[in-house]
Amino acid sequence: MGETFVVIGGDAAGMSAASKAKRENPDLDVIVFEKGEWVSYGACGMPYYVKGEIAELEDLVAITPEEFREERNIDLRTHSEVVGIDREAKTVTVERSEANRASEPRAGRNDPRANDDGTYEQAYDDLLVATGARAIRPPIDGMDLDGVFTFHSMERAREVRDIVAGDAAERPESVGIIGGGYIGLEMAEAFDARGLDVSVFEMLPHVLAPFGDSIAETVEDHLREQGVSLHLDTLVEEISGEQGRVAAIETEDDRYSVDSVLVATGVAPNAELAESAGIELGETGAIATDEYGRTDDPHVYAAGDCAEAHNVVTDAPDYVPLALTANRAGRAIGATVAGDPTEVGGIVGTAVVKVFDLEVARTGVTDPEVAEEAGFDPVSQVVTAGSRAHYYPGGEPITVEMVGDRETGRLLGAAMVGEEGVAKRIDTVATALHAGMTVEEVQNLDLSYAPPFGPTWDPVLTAAKVLSGKLE
Amino acid sequence: MGETFVVIGGDAAGMSAASKAKRENPDLDVIVFEKGEWVSYGACGMPYYVKGEIAELEDLVAITPEEFREERNIDLRTHSEVVGIDREAKTVTVERSEANRASEPRAGRNDPRANDDGTYEQAYDDLLVATGARAIRPPIDGMDLDGVFTFHSMERAREVRDIVAGDAAERPESVGIIGGGYIGLEMAEAFDARGLDVSVFEMLPHVLAPFGDSIAETVEDHLREQGVSLHLDTLVEEISGEQGRVAAIETEDDRYSVDSVLVATGVAPNAELAESAGIELGETGAIATDEYGRTDDPHVYAAGDCAEAHNVVTDAPDYVPLALTANRAGRAIGATVAGDPTEVGGIVGTAVVKVFDLEVARTGVTDPEVAEEAGFDPVSQVVTAGSRAHYYPGGEPITVEMVGDRETGRLLGAAMVGEEGVAKRIDTVATALHAGMTVEEVQNLDLSYAPPFGPTWDPVLTAAKVLSGKLE
Numbered sequence: 001m002g003e004t005f006v007v008i009g010g011d012a013a014g015m016s017a018a019s020k021a022k023r024e025n026p027d028l029d030v031i032v033f034e035k036g037e038w039v040s041y042g043a044c045g046m047p048y049y050v051k052g053e054i055a056e057l058e059d060l061v062a063i064t065p066e067e068f069r070e071e072r073n074i075d076l077r078t079h080s081e082v083v084g085i086d087r088e089a090k091t092v093t094v095e096r097s098e099a100n101r102a103s104e105p106r107a108g109r110n111d112p113r114a115n116d117d118g119t120y121e122q123a124y125d126d127l128l129v130a131t132g133a134r135a136i137r138p139p140i141d142g143m144d145l146d147g148v149f150t151f152h153s154m155e156r157a158r159e160v161r162d163i164v165a166g167d168a169a170e171r172p173e174s175v176g177i178i179g180g181g182y183i184g185l186e187m188a189e190a191f192d193a194r195g196l197d198v199s200v201f202e203m204l205p206h207v208l209a210p211f212g213d214s215i216a217e218t219v220e221d222h223l224r225e226q227g228v229s230l231h232l233d234t235l236v237e238e239i240s241g242e243q244g245r246v247a248a249i250e251t252e253d254d255r256y257s258v259d260s261v262l263v264a265t266g267v268a269p270n271a272e273l274a275e276s277a278g279i280e281l282g283e284t285g286a287i288a289t290d291e292y293g294r295t296d297d298p299h300v301y302a303a304g305d306c307a308e309a310h311n312v313v314t315d316a317p318d319y320v321p322l323a324l325t326a327n328r329a330g331r332a333i334g335a336t337v338a339g340d341p342t343e344v345g346g347i348v349g350t351a352v353v354k355v356f357d358l359e360v361a362r363t364g365v366t367d368p369e370v371a372e373e374a375g376f377d378p379v380s381q382v383v384t385a386g387s388r389a390h391y392y393p394g395g396e397p398i399t400v401e402m403v404g405d406r407e408t409g410r411l412l413g414a415a416m417v418g419e420e421g422v423a424k425r426i427d428t429v430a431t432a433l434h435a436g437m438t439v440e441e442v443q444n445l446d447l448s449y450a451p452p453f454g455p456t457w458d459p460v461l462t463a464a465k466v467l468s469g470k471l472e
Numbered sequence: 473m474g475e476t477f478v479v480i481g482g483d484a485a486g487m488s489a490a491s492k493a494k495r496e497n498p499d500l501d502v503i504v505f506e507k508g509e510w511v512s513y514g515a516c517g518m519p520y521y522v523k524g525e526i527a528e529l530e531d532l533v534a535i536t537p538e539e540f541r542e543e544r545n546i547d548l549r550t551h552s553e554v555v556g557i558d559r560e561a562k563t564v565t566v567e568r569s570e571a572n573r574a575s576e577p578r579a580g581r582n583d584p585r586a587n588d589d590g591t592y593e594q595a596y597d598d599l600l601v602a603t604g605a606r607a608i609r610p611p612i613d614g615m616d617l618d619g620v621f622t623f624h625s626m627e628r629a630r631e632v633r634d635i636v637a638g639d640a641a642e643r644p645e646s647v648g649i650i651g652g653g654y655i656g657l658e659m660a661e662a663f664d665a666r667g668l669d670v671s672v673f674e675m676l677p678h679v680l681a682p683f684g685d686s687i688a689e690t691v692e693d694h695l696r697e698q699g700v701s702l703h704l705d706t707l708v709e710e711i712s713g714e715q716g717r718v719a720a721i722e723t724e725d726d727r728y729s730v731d732s733v734l735v736a737t738g739v740a741p742n743a744e745l746a747e748s749a750g751i752e753l754g755e756t757g758a759i760a761t762d763e764y765g766r767t768d769d770p771h772v773y774a775a776g777d778c779a780e781a782h783n784v785v786t787d788a789p790d791y792v793p794l795a796l797t798a799n800r801a802g803r804a805i806g807a808t809v810a811g812d813p814t815e816v817g818g819i820v821g822t823a824v825v826k827v828f829d830l831e832v833a834r835t836g837v838t839d840p841e842v843a844e845e846a847g848f849d850p851v852s853q854v855v856t857a858g859s860r861a862h863y864y865p866g867g868e869p870i871t872v873e874m875v876g877d878r879e880t881g882r883l884l885g886a887a888m889v890g891e892e893g894v895a896k897r898i899d900t901v902a903t904a905l906h907a908g909m910t911v912e913e914v915q916n917l918d919l920s921y922a923p924p925f926g927p928t929w930d931p932v933l934t935a936a937k938v939l940s941g942k943l944e
Contacts, residue, residue: 012928042861042863042923042928044861044921044922044923044928045861045863045864045923048863048864048923048924053864053865054863054864054865059863060863062862322921323921323928324918324919324921324928324929324933325918327928327929328916343916345916345918346916346918347918348918349918350918350919350920351920351922352920352921352922352925353922354922354924354925359925361920363918363920389514389516389517390534391514391517391520391526391531391532392517392520392525392526393525393526421895421896423893423920423922423924423925423926424893424896424897424899424900424920424925424926425896425899426920427896427897427899427900427917427919427920427930427932428896428899428900428902428903430900430917430918430919430920431900431903431904431907431909431917431919432903432907434907434909434913434916434917434918435903435904435906435907435909437903437906437907441906444800444815444817444818444906445899445902445903445906446796446797446817446818446819446820446821446822446835446902446906447796447822447899447902447903448822448823448824448833448835448895448896448898448899448902449516449794449795449796449824450516450823450824450825450826450895451514451516451517451520452520452826452895453824453826453831453895453896454895454896456484456514456516456795456796456799457796457799458899460899461796
């Protein structure tokens with residue numbers, strides 16, 4: 001009899017692990033429990049579905065449940081929530097939803113350990129916790145009013161789209177977005193495209209905090225040009241309602257009438273299941289893992305938005321819940337479980353977001369406080385350069401903030417913004433961070449040049465050149 | 473009295489060196505001799521000037537002669553050709569053109585060593601040879617016919633533009649381009665935009681030889697779709713004429729009527745001046761240099777299109793005459809001469825070219841023969857992936873060929889092609905090459921992801937992932 005690899009959670013990390021493990025070791029029994037209906041979906045595409053650029057929610061699905069079952073021979077059990085882990089017995093307790101019991105008699109049917117309450121136990125040899133993250137619910141009144149949305153599941157995305165694309169009579173005319181992070185700003189673009197008046201409320205002095213002030217200011221100017229009302233440094237105290245429906249956002253000083261609210265105040269790791277089984281969490285609140293994605297239990301792995309990763313710049317655990325990290329860690333864990341020990345790889349915190357016509361990107365450590373905490377003496381430089389040769393038509397300015405360490409000259413990170421050529425330019429910096437390059441080494445990179453694609457000295461090189469002079 | 477830094481050649485390398493040297497050490501006398509009229513011009517922009525996307529030839533000039541003279545205090549002498557170097561006496565012999573003698577009495581006027589033939593001697597403490605490259609003239613008949621152009625000077629660019637943008641009666645209707653390299657293909661786009669019938673003749677089996685067959689085939693399909701006639705594997709034997717004008721291109725098997733011809737069969741370094749002074753040339757035919765851009769004479773430097781650079785992948789001298797290398801080496805030499813020894817930095821051979829709607833890029837070593845010569849056992853992998861998330865509208869396929877070394881797993885190079893997102897994606901690979909990364913390390917890079925800008929696994933990561941599997 002083969003060994004059993006049990007995966008909790010059927011999105012990026014979970015399904016990558018399941019697929020890789022089964023492909024590398026077909027004798028392995030691979031069972032995935034997913035509490036919802038959707039697996040392997042591109043959550044990052046949800047704003048564009050709401051916006052209307054993607055026709056069907058189903059388009060976001062990379063691989064269907066049927067394909068996982070039939071083609072990849074994975075025992076995928078949807079509507080099945082794992083509610084407990086017994087690490088001593090090496091079992092998980094599974095609760096089937098009503099939908100599951102009605103439609104899927106198969107799951108658990110051969111299991112002699114079915115419990116009286118309808119749950120059942122499933123034994124594992126190796127276990128992956130890939131329970132993802134959830135939208136944070138801020139502690140303010142009015143969260144349960146009609147017209148208040150959070151945005152962290154496919155079901156919610158469909159709901160929001162149905163409302164904004166629905167009959168004019170029922171459609172909200174305005175939306176207050178609480179939170180000026182990635183999702184808040186992507187959704188600002190989506191709602192604006194749907195004709196809503198959009199206001200963004202951010203309690204920090206700037207939107208997109210991880211990108212730094214210089215970059216954020218460019219984004220803020222652009223948002224205002226697009227007609228978005230920005231309320232920075234503004235704490236929302238309450239969502240007030242009338243007859244059970246959203247009526248206004250109340251801040252310390254003011255009251256803003258809106259007829260819908262999106263709460264996008266960040267995500268938190270779903271680490272409770274692991275924690276309740278006594279698995280160690282890290283300082284970030286996500287599940288602590290080693291270089292193989294293993295928790296402090298050698299038979300229990302964690303990956304994706306519920307787990308920490310290793311930041312190679314700070315050489316410390318970090319929590320950056322993004323898709324590529326989840327995919328890669330899942331895949332590596334799948335290989336390890338199948339018998340080919342594979343490191344999940346470190347991260348440098350690279351991210352990119354589209355905000356209306358802007359590309360906004362970051363990588364590494366740019367926040368001076370974070371840099372100092374990690375033992376660096378950060379020096380920052382902001383430069384603006386063209387996205388094309390000065391004489392080639394259609395170029396747009398790109399603003400780059402680059403940060404290096406005064407003592408060692410080492411590159412620590414960068415953020416940039418512009419209307420073209422930003423998203424993939426950040427990858428040059430990310431690669432240099434992985435290599436531990438100095439700013440001077442970055443300045444000497446032999447990057448591509450042709451007039452339609454950049455100036456002779458690429459903006460990244462110019463930033464490194466100026467920063468390098470400052471570090472001397 | 474300060475020391476004297478003499479620069480031969482007033483384009484990218486020369487003017488970068490002059491500017492940097494003077495800025496770092498204002499006491500230095502910096503004299504630049506330029507045999508033509510133009511300095512510091514963007515030769516890479518010439519095809520777009522002919523195409524009509526750039527209005528004036530002067531737009532290509534980054535800094536005017538007046539700015540160099542007045543603002544940067546550089547003694548710039550145009551229409552002044554250096555015809556000899558006496559390394560023992562540490563002087564150069566300068567020949568002034570007619571235009572110079574008429575308009576610019578200043579140059580040489582205070583020099584007591586003016587010779588009887590009108591030339592004069594200029595002493596130097598340090599000398600930079602930045603004499604550039606020239607278009608190769610293939611040894612075929614008909615090169616002197618009216619309607620035959622080469623393309624390696626601003627004057628020629630203006631001539632070509634005047635002809636293709638001129639009166640319809642005198643305008644050629646067709647052009648045969650001999651040579652399917654960068655310039656040939658950029659000019660194919662320019663001529664096509666001007667309404668000419670364009671045929672490209674390439675003696676090798678594919679266009680863009682340094683990009684490899686897989687990439688070239690995509691480019692060739694695209695050229696044909698644009699209506700360009702391609703004649704590959706075809707040696708031009710003669711340009712035949714009638715009454716002194718181009719009439720046809722003659723190949724071994726055929727005769728193609730054309731009424732103009734562009735010869736774009738590559739460039740050769742202008743190394744003769746240095747060679748005649750006994751300075752060592754490298755195997756490539758360009759001037760050999762060390763890590764500071766110094767020739768075998770410690771007071772004579774060489775940079776730009778006349779000089780070799782150090783390829784960090786092959787760890788050997790290489791000749792890749794491109795703008796960034798010239799700028800950077802010039803700048804480093806300027807700093808060194810000013811008293812701050814600065815290495816010119818190695819290259820990895822990164823290049824990008826726009827061919828109609830395609831972006832075509834390369835870096836490192838992708839040619840198996842070159843790789844083997846450098847002691848590698850090259851393994852290649854071609855993958856095609858999307859430029860955006862599969863569900864995000866407007867994505868285009870990107871084809872990547874990536875090459876690694878079987879024994880060490882080291883990344884050797886890559887080439888790629890696609891309608892968007894290629895030009896700057898190659899820089900990720902270039903950066904990894906500078907860092908000496910393995911293909912597996914590339915696979916583990918934390919690159920940026922958002923649906924509008926790429927799939928979760930960037931095409932570079934996917935290529936590395938598949939190649940990595942092949943290398944195991």
